[in-house]
Amino acid sequence: MDPVIAVEGLAKRYGDLQAVADVSFEVHQGEIFGLLGPNGAGKTTSVECVQGLRRPDAGRIDVLGLDPTTHASALRERIGAQLQESSLPQRLRVGEALALFSSFQPGGPPWRSVMRDWGLEGKEKAAFGRLSGGQRQRLLVAVALVNDPEVVFLDEMTTGLDPAARRSTWELIERIRSQGTTVVLVTHFMDEAERLCDRLAVVADGRVVATGTPAELVAAHSDGVTVTFTTTETDLRFLEALPDVRRVEVRGDRAAVHGGPSAPPHVGRALVDRGIVPDDMGIERASLEDVYLRLVGTEAGP
Amino acid sequence: MTRVRALSLTELRLFLREPVTVLFTLALPLMVLYVLNGVFGQDQGGDPGEIIVYRGFPAPDWYTPAYVAMALAGFCLIALPAHLVEYHETGVLRRLQASGVPRGAVLGSQAVIALVVATVGSGLLVAAAIAFTGTNAPENLLLFLVAYLVAAAAVIAIGLLLGVLLPTARAAQSVGILAWFVTLFVGGAGPPPEVLPDGLRTVGDWWPLTPVVQTLQEPWLTGEWATRASLVTAAVACGSLAVAWRAYRWD
Numbered sequence: 001m002d003p004v005i006a007v008e009g010l011a012k013r014y015g016d017l018q019a020v021a022d023v024s025f026e027v028h029q030g031e032i033f034g035l036l037g038p039n040g041a042g043k044t045t046s047v048e049c050v051q052g053l054r055r056p057d058a059g060r061i062d063v064l065g066l067d068p069t070t071h072a073s074a075l076r077e078r079i080g081a082q083l084q085e086s087s088l089p090q091r092l093r094v095g096e097a098l099a100l101f102s103s104f105q106p107g108g109p110p111w112r113s114v115m116r117d118w119g120l121e122g123k124e125k126a127a128f129g130r131l132s133g134g135q136r137q138r139l140l141v142a143v144a145l146v147n148d149p150e151v152v153f154l155d156e157m158t159t160g161l162d163p164a165a166r167r168s169t170w171e172l173i174e175r176i177r178s179q180g181t182t183v184v185l186v187t188h189f190m191d192e193a194e195r196l197c198d199r200l201a202v203v204a205d206g207r208v209v210a211t212g213t214p215a216e217l218v219a220a221h222s223d224g225v226t227v228t229f230t231t232t233e234t235d236l237r238f239l240e241a242l243p244d245v246r247r248v249e250v251r252g253d254r255a256a257v258h259g260g261p262s263a264p265p266h267v268g269r270a271l272v273d274r275g276i277v278p279d280d281m282g283i284e285r286a287s288l289e290d291v292y293l294r295l296v297g298t299e300a301g302p
Numbered sequence: 303m304t305r306v307r308a309l310s311l312t313e314l315r316l317f318l319r320e321p322v323t324v325l326f327t328l329a330l331p332l333m334v335l336y337v338l339n340g341v342f343g344q345d346q347g348g349d350p351g352e353i354i355v356y357r358g359f360p361a362p363d364w365y366t367p368a369y370v371a372m373a374l375a376g377f378c379l380i381a382l383p384a385h386l387v388e389y390h391e392t393g394v395l396r397r398l399q400a401s402g403v404p405r406g407a408v409l410g411s412q413a414v415i416a417l418v419v420a421t422v423g424s425g426l427l428v429a430a431a432i433a434f435t436g437t438n439a440p441e442n443l444l445l446f447l448v449a450y451l452v453a454a455a456a457v458i459a460i461g462l463l464l465g466v467l468l469p470t471a472r473a474a475q476s477v478g479i480l481a482w483f484v485t486l487f488v489g490g491a492g493p494p495p496e497v498l499p500d501g502l503r504t505v506g507d508w509w510p511l512t513p514v515v516q517t518l519q520e521p522w523l524t525g526e527w528a529t530r531a532s533l534v535t536a537a538v539a540c541g542s543l544a545v546a547w548r549a550y551r552w553d
Contacts, residue, residue: 083399091319100312103305
């Protein structure tokens with residue numbers, strides 16, 4: 001299946017600052033694709049180039065079969081966007097906002113049905129400035145979706161939100177996907193990427209340093225799995241012969257066995273076979289966070 | 303064009319929802335008329351040999367077209383830039399950009415609303431001046447209306463320029479108020495230029511709103527067209543708009 005978005009060798013410079021050096025990724029139909037990276041990594045510039053809002057210095061971009069540098073307005077009708085820190089006039093009412101923005105990008109469903117879909121029907125006459133944080137977020141999402149886009153770009157949706165509002169925003173994003181819309185999510189929160197993204201690209205210093213599902217990234221960029229337990233047995237070298245085990249470390253009565261994902265069951269069985277039954281066996285896997293920090297450098301974290 | 307229309311109507315609605323701004327915009331020209339006319343508008347009976355001020359025209363006739371410039375400046379240099387900068391600061395422009403609204407529609411809708419509001423204010427002012435201060439109607443009404451459009455274009459373009467260049471709404475407000483007062487003091491709407499000290503008169507000669515005042519005064523007072531002043535005014539309009547267009551930023 002052809003990707004919905006294909007980006008290859010994207011580069012963009014602002015004066016002396018090389019905001020994007022080499023970004024390539026593909027987004028498939030119906031997935032939530034994440035661009036994860038620290039602030040200033042070039043994520044926003046990349047998606048703004050993909051949307052045709054900025055002109056890249058180099059690289060090839062294809063979105064829904066269109067080139068955003070030459071067909072920005074045709075593309076605009078088929079995509080939706082929530083840009084970083086965007087807002088509406090304080091006194092603009094919910095109904096007016098939806099009517100106005102659907103007039104900018106006609107072709108979507110009637111705006112009243114969009115208003116109902118996002119639970120704002122009782123708020124038609126309420127001014128944007130009087131809405132709660134959650135209602136504002138829903139209105140902004142609704143505004144981004146008034147033209148019934150095939151792809152929607154969401155940039156830093158949850159920055160500055162409290163935990164409850166973040167959680168309901170995550171539900172909104174999953175709901176967008178469940179309606180068949182492809183979602184490109186820009187975020188610097190690992191928990192958000194891990195929870196929402198089907199696949200993601202980790203961006204650091206203007207480059208994509210890794211791409212894959214969260215599980216693939218963990219598998220490819222971590223030491224794998226460590227099995228730990230307490231034992232009085234001092235000679236554990238027999239464990240090193242087991243499949244998928246790389247190294248055994250013993251310090252006092254603490255043992256740590258490093259290996260691949262299938263190491264834990266083999267270790268468990270071998271120990272039981274020898275009559276060693278520790279009551280505190282633990283399995284440690286690297287989290288996406290460990291992998292992320294390794295990929296982008298610890299000091300570059302958000 | 304439909305976007306300019308939709309945005310302008312929305313802007314008008316939002317404007318009418320701000321009672322303080324509405325009151326300020328409509329009451330300011332009338333206050334200016336009342337106060338300044340009381341201070342400067344007394345006809346100079348004058349002994350022969352005194353400085354001739356107002357080029358010999360009755361003071362209210364001299365001032366009314368100048369106050370029209372002040373009414374334009376009141377909305378276009380104070381309210382408009384602060385509003386545009388606020389849209390920039392709060393991310394409203396980014397939201398519009400994401401929906402594919404071109405910069406021309408943003409600037410265009412601000413220009414339309416400024417023209418509508420300032421024209422209502424100017425109309426009230428002219429009506430009040432003729433009704434209450436004994437101002438004579440313009441010598442050439444048609445030429446005055448054309449002059450008004452040229453003047454409005456320049457003041458609106460300066461307002462858009464300030465709205466694009468200034469970093470914060472607070473800065474925009476301060477600069478706008480300052481520009482308004484400078485126009486008042488040295489541009490011809492306050493003390494007659496003939497009584498200004500040389501230094502201030504030089505400032506007045508170079509101040510971009512002085513020719514706007516002159517463009518409005520000439521058809522009102524003499525029925526003639528102020529060729530030189532109107533050309534400068536048109537140049538100010540085009541120059542400001544060109545720079546505003548180029549310097550425009552969404553984020």
